[in-house]
Amino acid sequence: xxxxxxxxxSISANGFNCAQAVFAAFAEDYDIxxxxxxKIAATFGGGMRSGEVCGAATGALMAIGAAKGHYIxxxxxxxxxxxxxxxxxxxEFRERNGGCLLCRELLGxxxxxxxxxxxxxxxxxxxxxCKGFIETAVAILEEQGY
Numbered sequence: 001x002x003x004x005x006x007x008x009x010s011i012s013a014n015g016f017n018c019a020q021a022v023f024a025a026f027a028e029d030y031d032i033x034x035x036x037x038x039k040i041a042a043t044f045g046g047g048m049r050s051g052e053v054c055g056a057a058t059g060a061l062m063a064i065g066a067a068k069g070h071y072i073x074x075x076x077x078x079x080x081x082x083x084x085x086x087x088x089x090x091x092e093f094r095e096r097n098g099g100c101l102l103c104r105e106l107l108g109x110x111x112x113x114x115x116x117x118x119x120x121x122x123x124x125x126x127x128x129x130c131k132g133f134i135e136t137a138v139a140i141l142e143e144q145g146y
Contacts, residue, residue: 005138009131017045018130022059022137023066026146030066037062046111047103054103056130056137057093061086067146085144092140097133106133 001009008025012018019041027037041062045055064085070078090101100106107129110116119125 001135002138002142004142005135008134008138012126012131012134017041018055018126018134018137019044019059019062020055021134022056022141023062024059025138026063026141027066029146030063032066049112051102051104051110051112051116053101054093054097054106054133056133057090057101060089060093060137060141063141063146064089089140089144092144093137096136096140 004025008021011024012021016024016038020038023041024034024037028034032040041055041059043049044058044062047053047055048058065082068078068085069082072078094101097106104110104112104116107120107125109119109125111120
């Protein structure tokens, strides 16, 4: 297990969401302190609390943006590059997870509902399933050179 994977797993194990775990594991490499990274990613867990795109994936996209996001008006090359990097990550994440990106489909429960949240907590889904999505997101980022 890589250092980043261990860090992300530790963050998750301490009660933080998948987006926070992935983004915070990379943020300091891009001069973003841990507190700021955790705040930025706080609302992206559970597929933005609506079962949509997995928090591990959105946290990874934040890391890609911190590393390679375009920020200069009119820099179409950088904009195209960051867009291509996003597509590449998402394609790889989807392929490694049975063609799926949505939290509710990956987990098999909808954590945006009270019933789904109850199951998520009761079954410790963050340990049984989310951990793997976090590890996958970190692995892809590392393979892609972030």
